[in-house]
Amino acid sequence: MTDVIVRATGLRKSYGKTEVLAGVDLAVRRGSIFALLGPNGAGKTTTVRILSTLIDADGGTAEVAGHDVRTEPAKVRTRISLTGQYAAVDELLTGEENLLMMGRLLHLPRAPRKARTGELLERFDLVDAAKRPVKTYSGGMRRRLDLAVSLLASPEVIFLDEPTTGLDPRSRQDMWQVVRDLARTGSTVLLTTQYLEEADQLADQIAVLDNGRVIAEGTADQLKSTLAGEQVELHLADAGSYDEATRLFNGTALHKDPERRSVSVATGGSAAEVRLLLNDLADRAIAVERITLRRPTLDDAFLSLTGNKR
Incomplete structure (x- = not known):
């Protein structure tokens, strides 16, 4: 070079x-x-x-x-x-x-x-x-x-x-x-x-x-791009659902925020993939209040790479 x-x-x-x-x-x-x-x-x-x-x-x-x-x-x-x-x-x-x-x-x-x-x-x-x-x-x-x-x-x-x-x-x-x-x-x-x-x-x-x-x-x-192209931010309905979600996504969650009861996970962003995710959560009796789709930021990449979850 x-x-x-x-x-x-x-x-x-x-x-x-x-x-x-x-x-x-x-x-x-x-x-x-x-x-x-x-x-x-x-x-x-x-x-x-x-x-x-x-x-x-x-x-x-x-x-x-x-x-x-x-x-x-x-x-x-x-x-x-x-x-x-x-x-x-x-x-x-x-x-x-x-x-x-x-x-x-x-x-x-x-x-x-x-x-x-x-x-x-x-x-x-x-x-x-x-x-x-x-x-x-x-x-x-x-x-x-x-x-x-x-x-x-x-x-x-x-x-x-x-x-x-x-x-x-x-x-x-x-x-x-x-x-x-x-x-x-x-x-x-x-x-x-x-x-x-x-x-x-x-x-x-x-x-x-x-x-x-x-x-x-x-x-x-x-x-x-080391992360998935899209993220789903799950806003859980109650503390019990939040605890179950964090256990389910332990090691793969991009963000965890106990105060907001939210967990972010990687997804391809397609409607079919999001539907499967929500169905899986419902089958496990994990109550989701609402979801937010967003693209990853450099903050997400940094936190993922350095192993610092929040």
């Missing part, structure tokens, strides 16, 4: 007796948006920290933009940027001053530094706020400025660790558009996120981590 710009093979990392990564393999295509999903503690942030040269792996290999992260970390750092979960900008400086200061730290000449600052302020819709102290910015504006700072050196690969944490829905939508624009202009984006909708909306490719391993990989549609 000649278009692979980030490659990891057999990455391992432990902290004491706790194994965080147990052999992670990744291949990220140039110019794509790649999402790492997984439960808390699955190893997403550790993977990003290894790929961005912040920590060393205990085993395995990784290359970014053709350079080994262990033996050529300085060369890797010239090709990447990393934006963490919280904005790392100086609140006492203005947005413009933050960009100019970082430009000086990157040894950008004066004229290109000023030109790049103006370009990024415009690109991230911060021109009107450029002269204001960052402490007066909203959360979404701080995140946009943080990302603008990370793009001063025009990196080939951008690591975003939960980029929309703490943002309101409108700011999250704005950030999604920024990420799409980055990929559209040729950057490669590798992001971690707790928002499954975010990966569904943005990612060209998704890897699901669980217990330090990649347990599934593909597009959002491919991951959804």
